[in-house]
Amino acid sequence: MEITRFLMGNGLFSSLFLLLTPLVFVVVFFFTKKYSRSAKNLPPGPPPWPIIGNLHQIGESPQVSMAIFAQQHGPLISLHLGTQLLVVASSPEAAAGILKTQDRFLSSRAIPNAYDHAYSSFYFIWSTNCGEHWKSLRTLCRNDMFSVKALQAQSRLRQEKLDQMLGFLRGKKNQVVNIGDVVFTTMFNTMSQVIFAKDFLGYGDEHGTVGGLKWKLSTLLKYVTRPNISDFYPIFRRFDLQGLRKENFKNTQEVYSFWEGMVEERRAKMKSSKMVIEEEEEKLFLDRTDTTSSTIEWTMAELLKNKEAMSKVRQELKYNTNSNITHEFEFSKLPYLNACIKETLRLHPPAPFLIPRRAVETCEVMNYTIPQNTQIFINVWAIARDPRVWEDPLSYKPERFLGLNLDFKGQDFEYIPFGAGRRMCPGLPSGIKSVQSILASLIHEFDWVLPNDEDPSKLDMKEKFGMNNGRDSPNIVMEITHFLMGNGLFSSLFLLLTPLVVVVFFIIKKYSGSAKNLPPGPPPWPIIGNIHQIGESPQVSMAMFAQQYGPLISLHLGTQLLVVASSPEAAIGILKSHDHLLSCRSIPDAIDHGLAPFFFVWSTDCGQHWKSLRTLSRNEMFSVKALQAQSGLRHKKVDQMLGFLHGKKGQVVNIGDLVFTTTFNTLSNVFFGKDFLDFGDEHGIAGGLKEKLNTLLAYGVRPNISDFFPIFKRWDLQGLRKRHMKGMREVFSIWEHLIDERRAKYSSSMTVVEDKDKSFLDRLLESGFTNDQINICAIDLFIAGTDTTSSTVEWAMAELLKNKEAMNKLQEELKHKSDSNMITESHLSKFPYLNACIKETLRLHPPAPLLIPRHASETCEVMNYTIPQNTKIFVNVWTIGRDPKIWEDPLSFKPERFLGSSLDFKGQDFEFIPFGAGRRMCPGTQYGIKSVQSILASLIHQFDWVLPNDDDPTKLDMNEKFGVTLQREKPLQLIVKDSK
Ligand code: HEM
Structure with missing residues (x-):
């Protein structure tokens, strides 16, 4: 589908383009050219548009769009997000090339510009390099938080928090409960007890007991995926055009104020600086709590939908526990529960792209060049749904893991929900322990049904893209539109276009049917609808949409409505x-x-x-x-x-x-x-x-x-x-x-x-x-x-x-x-x-x-x-x-x-x-x-x-x-x- 040719063709659209061209050239091209690299032998990928590269093709579910590109261009693709080069790996071989063979060159982090403020040199998860600071944090965490000894020491605390959660739920019988929220609170309080010996959140309180702490933390998380001109055009970094860096810095300070007193008290006792403690804790809170609660939420949803799997888990729990109320399960004796957790992590990896990496040096992967400073994603989501790797990949079948040696410990590259290599998640053992115990308790002690007697087999399983691949969590959507409407240069271009767009829009609106109850489909953009999402292999893009929206989808090609049947x-x-x-x-x-x-x-x-x-x-x-x-x-x-x-x-x-x-x-x-x-x-x-x-x-x-x-x-x-x-x-x-x-x-x-x-x-x-x-x-x-x-x-x-x-x-x-x-x-x-x-x-x-x-x-x-x-x-x-x-x-x-x-x-x-x-x-x-x-x-x-x-x-x-x-x-x- 030659969109470029279409846009460059005769007619109204080309007039708009011609109007834009001088502006685009003068204002943007000369600034960005300096930064756009013309590296040779890059991995293949969809042809980039001038200036914006492939930004317009990313859409609201980047993991899906990138899986489509991988089907078209191969397991290692490159994309241009503005002038930022991005390489995405979508097969076990490509992932091994990055996370194993070239791990030492590719284990830097690509830090979002919104996080690149005064505190940035103290980050752990976002630590841009694997230098001294990162090493000492990693050692500290490994020894004091995630070691076998540390985990054993935390077991009483975990049990206590679990009991609190179950107590809250017992008082909520027959009422509607937000599973994600309840688990988040449990996880968060367990963490805050480990670090500060104090609870921060209350179950009843939507925003967390301490004046909106929970809300503020989720706001911080949003900055990771919030489209930022400075990430796409590093030339603008210093200007912080959308003000995101400033906003994030302010929010970070507000979050710190919650526990600053406690940090001060303990500072003298620890060798690390104040900033180190705070940054480390904030990120650990975000990472651990959100990934764990999203995994539990997805598993509950899948088990509700798959009745047979749910009753197998129940049976297993029943036969392996002595009393009705004890939650001290021996998880090594619960293979089916473990298989369910693995299957959830396969289908719904909390970090669908892992956490972005950056090339410290130019190197080669699968015979392609990865230039220095390239940003790198591993599309764990796509690998886990690849029919060449997994039989019947879209079905939830915990049985596939029974008796299988495949594990998430970073050795089997077809299954790496926790990543691999030196930046692999250090909290794996602790995260899995929490998921196991919370999930087992929730299922063992209660029965769960959907509100209004809804049929669980029809439970909506749509994903929302974010730092952690949540179920419809409202805050973390990839806001491409927001980006386009945001401050800065792009919005100026948009404002220039607006009067023209409005004229065209009114002319064609007359022709666009406002039919109701259409089959679902990706949201159309104004004027062009979904034209930009069709790509060169429409049958492939439409197959991916069908995976997301169902067997009958509708698309808008301009004002022409298209319905596609795929079953x-x-x-x-x-x-x-x-x-x-x-x-x-x-x-x-x-x-x-x-x-x-x-x-x-x-x-x-x-x-x-x-x-x-x-x-x-x-x-x-x-x-x-x-x-x-x-x-x-x-x-x-x-x-x-x-x-x-x-x-x-x-x-x-x-x-x-x-x-x-x-x-x-x-x-x-x-x-x-x-x-x-x-x-x-x-x-x-x-x-x-x-x-x-x-x-x-x-x-x-x-x-x-x-x-x-x-x-x-x-x-x-x-x-x-x-x-x-x-x-x-x-x-x-x-x-x-x-x-x-x-x-x-x-x-x-x-x-x-x-x-x-x-x-x-x-x-x-x-x-x-x-x-x-x-x-x-x-x-x-x-x-x-x-x-x-x-x-x-x-x-x-x-x-x-x-x-x-x-x-x-x-x-x-x-x-x-x-x-x-x-x-x-x-x-x-x-x-x-x-x-x-x-x-x-x-x-x-x-x-x-x-x-x-x-x-x-x-x-x-x-x-x-x-x-x-x-x-x-x-x-x-x-x-x-x-x-x-x-x-x-x-x-x-x-x-x-x-x-x-x-x-x-x-x-x-x-x-x-x-x-x-x-x-x-x-x-x-x-x-x-x-x-x-x-x-x-x-x-x-x-x-x-x-x-x-x-x-x-x-x-x-x-x-x-x-x-x-x-x-x-x-x-x-x-x-x-x-x-x-
Ligand atoms: C492997 C060989 C062929 C395949 C896979 C094939 C496939 C198709 C398909 C999918 C359609 C559209 C059906 C629909 O819209 O439901 C079609 C229509 C048609 N095909 Fe074939 N075809 C083949 C060979 C031929 C041959 C050899 C001829 C004539 C010599 C032919 C003549 C037609 C005609 C005239 C139509 C239009 C029918 C109509 O619109 O009423 N096809 N074909």
Whole structure:
């Protein structure tokens, strides 16, 4: 999705951009250029915008956006937040590269500018380097607070605090309790007793007994994630434009005033300075209490939702304790409780990115350069939800940890909720002890239900991003909007823009529906909606949104409402239950010109013209009889392909081009009775036909202002409609003479074409179609039928090359079950493994990942949400095919899963709909499958295939490139060899 090109295109938006440009250049560019590093060999990542870099792509759940980027760009990515370079690791290998191999260079902290005030040199957690001060604090804590001895000594105190908590809860029976608050108070008081021998918080008091201490502490925490211009543009650090440093300093002093007297008393007894004691304690309070209480809150929520797990914990507690009221559990005898805690820490790591690190020196990780001063995140959240690392990663399954050696002690990099390396959380043993004892007591002593008899299986599990990944904790949201509206340079730019924005907003507001009860989705930005969040692989971004918001989501692309279905149930709601209201096509504005009423694939409604095309093609092209009649032709075209390959032995062949030529010529013979392409000629014999078709295809996905803001439709601001029309006419000129010749023959009434020799063109002429109607039908069928088929064969070949065992099985099947050297269509039914390989390819790489967009002709309800009239609708077949809730080990190529299974792509099984379903389902399904079968079987049966330069096939790049069809990013080039 070329957002930049869209914004730079013609029209209103570009006018805004042009207006901004001089300002941007003069005011910001010259200041920031000095600081923006042009380091080489950085990890890949989404292209940064000028000045703001990737800031606009981070969104409210950075861990989700960064997981999306990692899917697209790999496990180590780089982003530019303003001029600050950020590197994010999202796989166990990348995490080990940072936290183990390069730990000594990368264990500095990136301290938020708001914390970088007079006290900063005394920090522990935020200590920018691992110098003397940090070392002495770490030793002190290890010995006096978190050592086995210290923990044993604190056990009575923990028990006392636990009893207080339980006492409070007993008095609250049948009333609503905020679990997070209660646990926070317990933890906080335990800590304050360890340090000051004093409680600071009371259970009944919302803000804490000591005049809002709790509230003030959570305010301090907010500064970590509060977007700050000085963090993104270090050039502005000294000005503290948003005043955050000043505010934070003031708040810190206020917090200190709570315990200053006590510190003074004890200062004489300790060697450390006053500031050291205070800073250390404040941070420990924040870190320990918030992480622990969030873990307990999440575990309670998960156990409430997962009834079976809850009753297993209860059973275990019951059988391992002697009395009803004792809470002195032996935690080593509670494996299931421990597994639940581990599973919670996997799914809801309190610090989803750990605590940001900074590179003290330039170094290399995974062969990429990490320049000095780069900020470093480890996306622990993404690693823990990676289906390549975890089976069925989104489900809460404590059982996965039972009998497993995997631990959070910083050795197993697929599971590092406490971090690893020298900056690993020192409070791990104490934190886990607190979680264990509080959780066990809460579950053992009480039953818990949701208020108003709410169904626990529907408990809202949405996360809010913050320093600690809390459940909907209201204070710690990533306030990007706040940042943009804050003080400083950005707000000046915004103010300059405002009058213009208001004018545009009022014009388009008229057009934006204010429909109620829409499916949930990420909050749209003013004017642009969610355009900036779609990225280059929309099917991936939409899958991530579905994880957050559910199987039916809504997005705003400008003023165009888009609804995306990402589960079999949501697909049924659209393609089956409401097929009659949702089967119009949403046609891109670039192709919505004078010829649009003649489209087949893009026919906006299911009216007379579409019906007659559907009937004609079903009878004359796709019926069993027609398919049988075409079998000789298919055989001939495959033979020509094999002949070409025999002449190419030992040379590199582009598989996509090869299959495209074969399928195109087969279809052009069915339609016109003639070949159009030549195997040897890259661009096709008929004057670059292939290239021209590809260009036309690209218009379907080209970002177009008129699609996002239909108000601009009439002006065709980017000139795309005009260009598409011109391109179509050029293609028509290649074959129009054939139509004219044929028509002339018919009108001379001299020629009688025998029924068996009639092409599809004859049928269309007989039915009275005009030239333009025939031209459009031909283009539609070529586009729908060739790229889809050839991309399926290309992906299948790539998967088979990568999965040697599957390739061997297929070769064996073809060898033993075909009675001759040549594969013919009569053999095809004897190849169950071939068919399973094709199905598995279509599951993992559906050629139309979002189907072809539909459009609501009337307002209707799907899954209890409203789909307003004119909504555009996608069905994310790509996500459904990779959903771990539906498919075991979904990312692996395992054709075996289809053997003996009745699951088919005929539009009845909604977990597998690569050809769609309902009345707009692909009419060419059997035609396409027959072509894929015969081409793939012949390629594998007749030849051996290897990668050029002896490249290792297990390392074959499988990246996808989004377009109208889902192609391989790198075309598959293989050397063809004689079959052994
Ligand atoms: C592996 C091969 C193919 C795949 C995966 C495929 C997939 C699809 C999909 C997903 C749709 C949209 C369905 C929907 O919106 O629910 C579609 C529509 C269509 N396909 Fe295919 N297709 C393939 C081959 C073919 C072939 C070979 C032809 C013709 C020669 C063809 C002709 C069409 C047409 C005409 C439509 C539009 C139907 C309508 O809107 O009424 N397809 N295809």
